[in-house]
Amino acid sequence: MKVRFCIALFIIPAITFSQEITVKGNVVDPIRGKQLKSKIVYKSYPTGSISKTFNDSTFTFGIFGSSKYQVTAEADGYMPRTIIVDPKEAVNKVINRDIELTSLGGTIVLNHLIFTMGRATINPKSFDELDEVVAMMKENTKVVIQLEGHTDNQGNADANIKLSQQRVDAVQKYITSKGISKSRVKTKAFGGSQPIATENTEEARAKNRRVEMRVLKE
Secondary structure, eight states: OOOOOOOOOOOOOOOOOOOOEEEEEEEEETTTTEEOOEEEEEEEETTOOSEEEEEESEEEEEEOTTOEEEEEEEOTTBOOEEEEEOGGGOBTTEEEOOEEOOBTTOOEEOTTOOBOTTSOOBOGGGHHHHHHHHHHHHHSTTOEEEEEEEOOSOSOHHHHHHHHHHHHHHHHHHHHHTTOOGGGEEEEEEETSSOSOOSSSHHHHHHHSEEEEEEEEO
16 A cells, blocks of 8 residues: 655745834034024825924934935025935935035035036936925925026136036926926026136036026025
């Protein structure tokens, strides 16, 4: 008599547990070197299904999963600013991001805005920073901004004006493609007439090739 043995194999699915990530930072005036008590709003991005508002100069909150969050800070006499945090940025389950506010009347340099050399094509690496501008404008629906384009002072002055105008137009097009009315995004081109660095070096010229954002109306 033959005896047959049946061995059943049970495959146990792997269980992934979401770990909490802590987001924390300060709201600061980098020029005066001080923290600013502000209205701080954080919400899940882009849906806003989770949201909280409080007043302080610091912020700390926990997030789970892979969803991004936006944090907006507003203070009297300052331009509002929004950052977007991604769980992928976490180091040891912590994301540290400060929010720097600029006084009204001043400008914010879009430091991570990159163009193809000599052209008005925006590098995709720039989209995260532009998405923060979009999120700020959606959070503050009355804000009107002006994008101000600058080049270095090398080459033909008229060509530099044209290039700086093409670049701010490209940024305007990106922002309005995300649902912001064109009437809220003005543009102005300066070419190489307003350098912020005057040294005759490539580093100085790179600083002068920039787009700045000015809040015209809150």
